[in-house]
Amino acid sequence: MYAFNYHRPETLEAASAALAAAADGQVLAGGQTLIPTLKQRLANPSDVIDLGGIAGLGGVRREGDAIVVGAMTRHAEVASSAEVRNAIPALAALADCIGDPQVRNAGTIGGSIANADPAADYPAAVVGLGATVRTGRRTIAGDDFFTGLFETALEEGEIVLSVSFPVPRRAAYAKFPNPASRYAVVGVMVAETASGVRVAVTGAGGHAFRVGAMESALGASFTPEAIRDVAVSPDGLNEDIHASAEYRAHLVGVMARRAVAAAAGG
Amino acid sequence: MPVDISLNVNGKAVSAQVEDRTLLVELLRENLRLTGTHVGCDTSQCGACVVHVDGRSVKACTMLARQAQGAAVTTIEGLAEDGKLHPMQEAFRENHGLQCGFCTPGMVMSALDLVARNPDPSGAEVREWLEGNLCRCTGYHNIVKSILAGANAMRGGS
């Protein structure tokens, strides 16, 4: 790890100020991606601003027809939250298959989506459930949040405060984990919402994306059979030693069907 | 610039001087000489470094020491009381749940967090829970057996 200056502000204003003052500031949330990255000397920030000292950034609450998850809420809290399990069990289940128990005890939703790892699980929920991301400056629609490989719509110094998930009629998440890292090779969130069916895929592309052809087919018939013949093109999908683009495209179909079956059955 | 931090480790107030980039595991091993917490990887996967921070199991290699300012940390050295093994430690001994011993502290600390959440886990639940703990020696068979026996003992079973 390279040397850096550590800050632990107690207010958002102080955090923003520290970030603005730093030559190359980096926000630290749960640290489950950032710290391994620093340890391997893959990043060299001048300053690390820990949000852990700011009150009020964590916790889950119901707001009308939505579940609002504070940015510093740990994955384990989302997985075990009665509120989440009652309203959006798919979201609790997704949180419960991130990383491993110790990662879930430390990692946060804000850190996860701000990092925008193409193989992270939460992006499937943010896009698939049509969530809204609230920052210190504005709100960003889930569909607009992820813009590329480790790229988001967040501006320089913009800090995620919470994510609001509209409660769907029914939803499920199916994940095919990378056997080594246990990140998603392919993860598919399928949700039937007031405004229609959403199918969001993580792991397969540069960032989470929706599959329109599946959404319209499922809009007509919310059954696995309805999407059996919807082919996903491997063009542009990720490739690595664990999964070719063709295999990932195939798995998108399999995981989508399994998610539909789980949502329809549950 | 080293800074002073203070925290509670295994029930005792401790303070130490650390760099901003010092990891919690480095604080434990180098500053406090609690060498039971091990480092087996640099990608936060092996779990040899699992400790409890404020009651939750975390990887001490994936937390800065300064993040633990004011926290209550429990390590493997904090489990046995008056020389008597904790029931989970005893279960590992009786069921041959360890061989080289290197992953063992992390396994035991992880197991205790599982049992705190789920006092009567199934074998499959134990195996799923151990996703963040690697062992090269045991094939996990006797680790699973040990954790089931330890959980049973902690419930007051025989």
Place this chain on the structure above:
Amino acid sequence: MAENGIGAAVPRTEDHRFLTGTGDYTDDTNLPHQTYAAFVRSTHPHATFTLDTSAAAAAPGVVAVLTGADFAADGKGSLICGWAVTGKDGEPHKAPPHPVLAADTVRHVGDAMAIVVAESARAARDAAEQVEVDYSPLPAVASMREALADGAPQIHAEAPGNLCYDWEIGDRAATDEAFARAHHVTRLDLVNNRLIPNAMEPRAAIGDYNPASGNYTLRLTSQNPHVHRLVLAAFVQIAPEHKLHVIAPDVGGGFGSKIFIYQEETAVLWAAGRIGRPVKWTADRSESFVADAHGRDHESHVELALDADGRFLGLRVSTLANMGAYLSTFASCVPSYLYGTLMQGQYTTGAIYCEVKAVFTNTTPVDALRGAGRPEATYVVERIVDRAAHETGIDPAELRRRNFIPSDAFPYPTQVALEYDSGNYALALDRALELADYAGFDARRAEAGARGKLRGIGLSAYIEACGIAPSQVVGSLGAGVGLWESGGIRFNPTGNVLVYTGSHSHGQGHETTFAQLVSDYLGVPFENVEVVHGDTEKTPFGMGTYGSRSLAVGGSALVKAMDKVIAKGRKIAAFSLEASEEDVEFSGGDFTVAGTDKRMNIAEVAFSAYVPHNYPLDELEPGLEETGFYDPANFTFPAGTHVCEVEVDPETGVTEIVNWVAVDDFGNVINPMIVEGQVHGGVAHGIGQALLEGCTYDAGGQLLTGSFMDYTMPRADDLPDMTVDTTCTPCPHNPLGVKGCGEAGAIAAPAAVMNAVTHALGTSAIDMPATPQAVWRALGSQSQARA
């Protein structure tokens, strides 16, 4: 059976310290005035280079930056390979120099070029990045076939064509003749995938030098501290043996990877002498991936000739074995004498021929890993036998049984240099089939099919040559060292016992097993026995632990020492009890005089031996301490049958192991609980190889699986509960009748898994690791072939 004696499942003595975090691993020690080392490693697979160390040397906290030129200037030697394999042409293998620090050329990613020593680990790491390396890349080759091709990049001038050796065993003409009269020939191409050992404790070393005495001390993660000392003294010439003290304290797993003498510990020890302060190095896991010797990595073409009754007439094997960029400490013997000699399997195959080309590539060196050659041999034999069963329509269990060496045929001379000592292969097979409910498989397959799953069952009837020793045998095969073992027994005046062994425990539980043995044999309470190992100044010279040898060879050495203790005790008792020595008997810890009630416990004998106030000193020496050296007449031959049952999800390609049965013949067993644990761990290693673990390089020699993010280690939820049972045909030639158990699972498992997977899939066109993607592809190519 005594409560803590031979055959009892005694909980382990060592566990208390491991469970309370008070173990003593190398990295747990810090010495006064210690410095820390970091290595500058090549990022290129093949290049010439120059270094500029000036910025690093001036960096904060840096004590020294030492390079290969410095090492050469000190007149030190290279790392060595301790086993000279002789090729078909009668020439010894090519063993090019393996520099401790590369001086001008690097040959694999991770090759060390400089050691940076600083006041803290962080300062050393910071400064190592400031060493400027000017690389001139050379063409590199990672694949064996490409390395052997005309015009391939040449890795060593000493090894033209990148060929280390071209070796053969068996009778080529007789094998050709057997194939000529075959009724059926089965052919198979097999890949034995490269593995990265990944003991959970990364390698570590602390070198120290005392200028007052001129003595060096090396504390490190070693499976064989005396072998480390020998090589560092006699070959690398850091310090003479009597001036070098090597300590291997608690070691967090080895699996072979901590046998070898590596660049890092050598450089650390040398650097300690140069700067006159202790130097500590602990590997990051990322370093382990490129710097620990890898395992396996074979490509083989295999042919089996059968007669009309399904009897094996001949076996022909042609193998390429990857050595990596340099010849590691025992690398050359692994794909030759630990491989070709096991091609007989459990069968009466009439003629066998095996040839092996060992190849240099621009990859990390490859050496022994749990099983070492024998997993590769079992994989060849058990995959081709299974394939033959499916081609001939003979049930795989029946085909094996039909060809087993009968239990009354021992000792059985094989076609490939070894002589099997004992065994009953059908007994283990039958027991395994019963425990696995082999007869009920078809019903389970049908039930799985109704759930959309493909179910398969696979057998592996493995054999291994263990108790790696017989010096006369290994010497005739090219070994540079003897492979006996030492054991010492020291009674203290108060009657308790120190046991000194040249074996080394890094998870195997010797402190318990050896104490059980000694307690039982000498009739001393278990808690009065302390086992001492891993320190060249405490134990007699010993060869260490690998090749499932500790109990068979090291335990037998203890028996020799104990027999000497008893003989001496008999003299003392005869003197004390005023009896003739011939009348003194020893049993259960007591010396008794036949026909009388005179009795003297061995603790009393020990006390007397140290208080010899009235001894006739010209006839009887004081003291009760003896050392034994044991060199067996033969290897031991553990064998057995493992049964694996899998379910494959054809949609995703995921394979789940739904049942595992292991029936092993380890001869006599001292601690069945520890033996079971060894089987579990070995099977997990083998399942890892078959389904999960695959070290992958790109064509240019960059490691693609350089961390646990990409290299799949077996996790708890990847593995099944296992049913483990044993049969017993005692080893006839060692005093304990034991055979060794540490590698069996890793040897047996890969073939059992792959036979089950290929059975489920209905195709043998899949290599290890059978990852979900590989299974999906195999199913896809199969459905295309059908279409």
